[in-house]
Amino acid sequence: MKYFYLYNKFLLFLSIGLLISAASFSQSIKGKVTDASSKETLVGASILLKETGKSQAVQLDGYFAFKNLSPGVYNLQFRFVSYKTKELKVTVEAGRQTTLNVAMEPDTRQMNDVIVVANDASTDKRARTLERNANQVVNIVSARNIEISPDVTVANVMQRVSGVTIERSSSGEGRYPIIRGMEKRYINTLVNGIKIPSPDNKNRFIPLDLFPAELLERLEVSKTLTPSMEGDAIGGTINLVMKDAPARTLFQANFAAGYNAVFSGGRDFQQFDRSTINKRSPAEINGNTYAATPADFPVKNLNFTPKSAPVNTNFGLTYGDRFGKDDKLGFLISGSFQNNYTGNNSTFFLPNAQPGLNNIPQFIELQSRSYSQQSRRIGVNNKFDYKFNNRNKISLVNIFVRLDDYQSRLISDTIALNSLVNAQARTRWQYQSIYNSTLQGVHQLNDALKFDWSLAYSTANNHIPDQADFTHEYPVTKTANSTDILQGMTRIWTRNSDKDYAAYLNLTDNFNLFGKKFELKFGGVERNKTRDAYYNSYSLTPFLGTGTSQAYTDINSAQYVFKSSGASLYVPDGNTYTFKENVVAGYVQGKLQLTDRLEALGGLRVEHTQQNYDTQLPDAVAYKSGKIHYTDFLPSGILKYKLKENQNLRLSYYRALARPGFAELIPDGQQGEVFKESGNPAGLNHTTADNIDFRYELFPHDADEVLIGAFYKKIQDPIEFSAVKTGVTSQTLIPQNFGDARNYGFEAVATKYFGPFGIVGNYTYTKSKITSDKLFSYRTDAGQVTSRIQAETRPLQGQSNHIGNIALVYKNPKIGLDVQTAFVYTGARIALVSPYYGLDYWQAPTKQLDISVEKRFAKKFSFYGKVNNLTNTPYILELHQSYTDYLTAPGARPLSLQTDVNNKIIVQKDLFKTNFLFGIRYKL
Numbered sequence: 018m019k020y021f022y023l024y025n026k027f028l029l030f031l032s033i034g035l036l037i038s039a040a041s042f043s044q045s046i047k048g049k050v051t052d053a054s055s056k057e058t059l060v061g062a063s064i065l066l067k068e069t070g071k072s073q074a075v076q077l078d079g080y081f082a083f084k085n086l087s088p089g090v091y092n093l094q095f096r097f098v099s100y101k102t103k104e105l106k107v108t109v110e111a112g113r114q115t116t117l118n119v120a121m122e123p124d125t126r127q128m129n130d131v132i133v134v135a136n137d138a139s140t141d142k143r144a145r146t147l148e149r150n151a152n153q154v155v156n157i158v159s160a161r162n163i164e165i166s167p168d169v170t171v172a173n174v175m176q177r178v179s180g181v182t183i184e185r186s187s188s189g190e191g192r193y194p195i196i197r198g199m200e201k202r203y204i205n206t207l208v209n210g211i212k213i214p215s216p217d218n219k220n221r222f223i224p225l226d227l228f229p230a231e232l233l234e235r236l237e238v239s240k241t242l243t244p245s246m247e248g249d250a251i252g253g254t255i256n257l258v259m260k261d262a263p264a265r266t267l268f269q270a271n272f273a274a275g276y277n278a279v280f281s282g283g284r285d286f287q288q289f290d291r292s293t294i295n296k297r298s299p300a301e302i303n304g305n306t307y308a309a310t311p312a313d314f315p316v317k318n319l320n321f322t323p324k325s326a327p328v329n330t331n332f333g334l335t336y337g338d339r340f341g342k343d344d345k346l347g348f349l350i351s352g353s354f355q356n357n358y359t360g361n362n363s364t365f366f367l368p369n370a371q372p373g374l375n376n377i378p379q380f381i382e383l384q385s386r387s388y389s390q391q392s393r394r395i396g397v398n399n400k401f402d403y404k405f406n407n408r409n410k411i412s413l414v415n416i417f418v419r420l421d422d423y424q425s426r427l428i429s430d431t432i433a434l435n436s437l438v439n440a441q442a443r444t445r446w447q448y449q450s451i452y453n454s455t456l457q458g459v460h461q462l463n464d465a466l467k468f469d470w471s472l473a474y475s476t477a478n479n480h481i482p483d484q485a486d487f488t489h490e491y492p493v494t495k496t497a498n499s500t501d502i503l504q505g506m507t508r509i510w511t512r513n514s515d516k517d518y519a520a521y522l523n524l525t526d527n528f529n530l531f532g533k534k535f536e537l538k539f540g541g542v543e544r545n546k547t548r549d550a551y552y553n554s555y556s557l558t559p560f561l562g563t564g565t566s567q568a569y570t571d572i573n574s575a576q577y578v579f580k581s582s583g584a585s586l587y588v589p590d591g592n593t594y595t596f597k598e599n600v601v602a603g604y605v606q607g608k609l610q611l612t613d614r615l616e617a618l619g620g621l622r623v624e625h626t627q628q629n630y631d632t633q634l635p636d637a638v639a640y641k642s643g644k645i646h647y648t649d650f651l652p653s654g655i656l657k658y659k660l661k662e663n664q665n666l667r668l669s670y671y672r673a674l675a676r677p678g679f680a681e682l683i684p685d686g687q688q689g690e691v692f693k694e695s696g697n698p699a700g701l702n703h704t705t706a707d708n709i710d711f712r713y714e715l716f717p718h719d720a721d722e723v724l725i726g727a728f729y730k731k732i733q734d735p736i737e738f739s740a741v742k743t744g745v746t747s748q749t750l751i752p753q754n755f756g757d758a759r760n761y762g763f764e765a766v767a768t769k770y771f772g773p774f775g776i777v778g779n780y781t782y783t784k785s786k787i788t789s790d791k792l793f794s795y796r797t798d799a800g801q802v803t804s805r806i807q808a809e810t811r812p813l814q815g816q817s818n819h820i821g822n823i824a825l826v827y828k829n830p831k832i833g834l835d836v837q838t839a840f841v842y843t844g845a846r847i848a849l850v851s852p853y854y855g856l857d858y859w860q861a862p863t864k865q866l867d868i869s870v871e872k873r874f875a876k877k878f879s880f881y882g883k884v885n886n887l888t889n890t891p892y893i894l895e896l897h898q899s900y901t902d903y904l905t906a907p908g909a910r911p912l913s914l915q916t917d918v919n920n921k922i923i924v925q926k927d928l929f930k931t932n933f934l935f936g937i938r939y940k941l
Contacts, residue, residue: 273936
């Protein structure tokens with residue numbers, strides 16, 4: 018009992034001591050540091066507690082905190098670059114937390130100094146402010162977020178945005194975005210709010226892998242439209258806001274190197290000789306009546322040289338400043354160069370021209386494909402602005418991007434029906450470019466009236482000069498008497514260019530209407546477009562001499578001739594054309610502050626489209642040339658209700674359109690990826706859609722946000738490709754309108770920081786439905802095999818039911834460390850719409866894990882790394898058909914790769930492996 022008494026007494030005194038100790042150290046100072054005028058939090062601001070010598074930085078959640086302080090008086094010093102240093106004396110009382118709200122004033126005296134500071138317009142907090150204040154529903158990715166992400170091109174950045182998936186090229190690089198299940202034809206792309214033309218050889222959409230991500234100040238993805246916005250964006254608008262002339266001296270540079278793991282383990286990069294490639298075809302050099310000879314087609318570009326572990330290199334440079342009296346003249350020049358080697362090992366089952374009975378798929382051969390691609394990407398952005406005074410400013414912006422892709426493709430089939438292997442080799446140099454020059458002016462005519470204008474010239478070019486491929490054939494089982502036989506060779510020249518001249522005018526007036534604040538805005542745009550396209554191909558056959566075949570040893574020893582004199586001539590067709598388009602649009606838009614919390618915006622946009630084209634088809638061909646015109650009335654309305662200062666409800670409606678691609682309105686056609694394709698000038702309408710969107714928005718702190726919304730689209734005259742019989746056993750895909758389609762879904766975005774730690778996530782559920790006509794083969798009662806047209810309901814091409822992103826983030830400005838682990842999930846989607854019932858090609862779900870890190874190791878230097886596709890996620894195409902049923906068809910051969918034999922047939926599998934990039938960044 019004695020020991021028990023002493024033990025309890027000891028516990029009592031210990032508890033009292035701990036309570037006293039806890040009470041003496043439970044005091045703390047917590048607070049927020051903001052800009053005195055904008056009220057935005059100054060993330061990264063430094064706070065020094067003089068009595069202890071300890072310092073804190075304002076974290077991404079917007080706060081700083083000193084804990085475990087004794088009661089007393091403390092002196093705090095607040096510092097932030099380009100702001101006046103501020104000092105406060107704070108009294109800390111026993112058992113209490115002291116909370117501070119500190120407003121800092123900008124230090125205008127530092128404006129002419131060289132200052133180490135991030136551009137505020139490029140930060141996450143600025144992006145959240147723009148999202149909160151925007152009229153339309155928009156998601157914004159800041160330059161700083163792009164900088165520390167695993168991505169180096171705009172296309173790959175897009176996959177981090179909620180509701181967005183990416184179509185990839187054959188080398189695995191992101192290229193075209195899909196927004197909320199609406200494929201690339203339903204999306205437009207702007208640069209600094211100016212619409213740019215496309216270098217695509219058939220369509221209007223922009224390949225976003227042309228743009229280096231580091232040129233951007235921010236990336237804006239608008240999912241609803243206002244009357245003042247371009248109307249051809251059913252899916253959404255992508256606006257690339259380029260870096261702007263800074264308020265003070267800005268200098269940044271970076272260099273990085275890395276490699277792609279696909280070129281390891283004995284798999285070399287296959288490069289080819291480009292020295293003999295002629296940018297012009299023989300007919301262009303010598304005239305359209307010239308009969309080409311085999312000597313016009315040198316074969317050095319079909320020679321391959323292996324290159325082991327090629328090194329990727331990236332370089333970027335940005336410099337900007339202001340000059341003159343009162344810093345009226347500002348400029349910025351930003352450049353990027355990327356030289357990357359990518360590759361792909363692919364297995365592909367080549368389908369027969371048509372399926373078997375009851376649409377059981379048939380395959381000609383199994384192909385083993387090997388891609389090697391060198392991509393040289395150049396981007397330049399420069400801007401000059403001159404501020405006459407506080408009311409008048411003009412600017413000149415020039416953007417140039419170019420992408421050179423040098424691709425070699427080697428194919429060998431392993432299940433040819435005649436037990437022969439066809440070894441095919443193809444080389445292709447494709448270079449695409451976009452140039453935009455825009456002169457803009459902003460004039461505040463008085464306190465209420467503003468006038469702004471833009472004059473823009475843009476051009477987009479695409480060239481594929483002398484695409485060459487040839488084939489040689491040898492037995493699957495080689496013997497002493499086996500012979501490798503030379504097969505045919507084709508050479509193709511194709512190019513196209515777009516030239517746009519555009520003028521934008523906007524007038525904005527503010528006044529009171531019925532005692533309420535009212536903004537009236539009206540204006541318009543006129544855009545004149547000229548597209549020129551050229552296509553020329555030559556097919557050569559082996560020289561046989563007195564024999565029946567020519568033995569193949571190497572391409573340099575091969576001898577080719579033309580089958581006939583006509584085959585050596587340029588034959589004009591519908592693929593060589595000129596297309597002119599004139600779009601005139603006008604709008605009126607009003608924004609009324611109905612109550613202190615409720616704002617209404619609405620109006621009408623009218624767009625008139627005038628098109629005419631002329632091809633080089635013979636005069637007797639129907640639709641050799643044509644004229645098309647139509648007018649669209651595009652109303653829209655938005656209600657925005659402010660629940661609190663940081664909470665909004667938005668309800669939006671807008672009507673939009675999508676114009677057909679250029680090649681879709683031109684007769685004739687050419688071979689597509691799998692099937693022959695042709696235009697439909699006789700019966701193709703443009704697409705329109707009614708769109709409804711609802712979103713709840715919460716912006717609790719600087720970078721934090723919660724966005725929850727739903728959307729619905731009713732699409733009239735959607736364009737899909739359908740098969741039309743052009744022969745006994747051949748079909749051609751032509752674009753057609755198929756009634757109405759529906760697209761609806763749900764979207765959620767959440768970003769939350771806990772001090773230096775953060776979690777960023779988004780999820781989108783999308784459902785769409787369209788009914789189109791397909792071919793179905795069957796046996797008649799008389800026993801004959803024929804086909805019928807049968808309607809099929811399916812999702813829109815490119816639409817995934819489930820899309821998800823999640824990123825774990827660590828940002829510590831005190832030690833200069835940023836780490837991001839990003840995971841992307843894309844659900845199954847139709848990659849290619851087949852002309853046959855039940856035989857659409859589906860892309861299997863993908864899961865990709867990427868990591869990026871940046872660590873400051875000196876005052877102005879930092880090390881960074883970007884690692885993509887850690888999971889080595891394959892690209893898989895499959896048919897939603899039973900593999901077991903396929904095996905029961907007459908003549909069916911077992912196929913490799915198969916897993917789920919009851920529900921799908923895998924027809925393609927590509928492996929890209931992991932990409933590594935490490936570099937040094939300098940910021941002045």
